[in-house]
Amino acid sequence: MSFKFSKGHAKKWLLLSCLFAGLTSSVAAEITQEKQVQQLEKSPENHVSFSAQPANCIALRYGRTCYANVKINWTSDIKQDYCLLIKQEKTARTVQQNIKCWKSSNGNEIIFNFESNKKIEFQLMSSKDKQVIAETAVEVSWVHEATPRKRRWRIF
Template identity: 40%
Template sequence: MYFNVGKGIAIAHVKVPLFLLYSFLLAGQVNANEVKTANNAEVTFTALPEQCVTLRQGRDCFATVELQWHSSTKQSFCLYQEGKNKQLGCWQNNNQVLINVEFQSNKTIKYQLRTVSDNKVIAETQVEVSWQHKNTARKRRWRLF
């Protein structure tokens, strides 16, 4: 191993066995939203964008969120918004669904994919709300003179 420092950038050269490098690359591709159902079918559930950014803390963030689920076999699921327990839709015998949802919130919202038969949560994803500027308690007073 050696370091090459030039113009503030350090580059490290390390010899790594190929199988170890390959395992690190595969580990980075695992999606945290992949879940196995009772019949061993993999279900992937994602939300894009994963983050909604507003200007000030406490203000509502507005976005169109694309929720997508994919299963290796045809299954029946319902989509819920956690907290309000609001059902956004149900699908019978599908293996891939894409739905656009209007997002308006000042806090993180989780979405759940549940089975139609027993309402069991199969997978969940969330849209995180963040802000550019923290809300300050400072009063702004205007003076003319």
Template identity: 35%
Template structure:
């Protein structure tokens, strides 16, 4: 029974990772940012999920741009920057237990241009059970 449930969970994780794509919220019509996959699935609630996320972004005007990550509305952290370009493809090894928002910003003034969110979900809810061993 356990192996049957584990097989179903693995199939769900693979399906979510390969069949979903996130499109960014565009702050103007000149910028696009997409992430694939846009969901990361952990086996149980509270556990970290792992995925390789492909980001594709494009702007109309060449310039210096950075991809930043924000977790729980805290300060953003730059994960990659590009200079004098209009677009790029970037692969990021994601390891998280919470939703993350990725923002494409102008490197000179940190103005946000586009953003997308990677959502974390789980297959099984965490169950805190006390295991009591009895001899009789």
């Protein structure tokens, strides 16, 4: 099916279709936002913000250790006891290493000396029920990938 428009009608049609597309997306966004607000009002859940900056540590060569000072921020709606942990994958099991705990707090910031050649995951845990509330991670990447070295033999 094809339609033939004059130059003026094609421009008007294009403008109207773009305008209509913009309206439908903004209406959908408003409906979604209203639903989120209603859910927040109904649920007495704890809303937590948890981040690590920078989220990516870059080393020069593949497999080398990356060093960075990572700023870990967290905030919570509920004031209670929290602990910051590192989640580490050991051979067949997962181990959690405690970094720092706060008593009766609803937010804090810590600078962590990152030294690793692989991704490290951080967890925020509630001390009272030992449940993980939020997770974030710092990825490790490299500028140069591993390349097989050529061995050149020299006499002198």
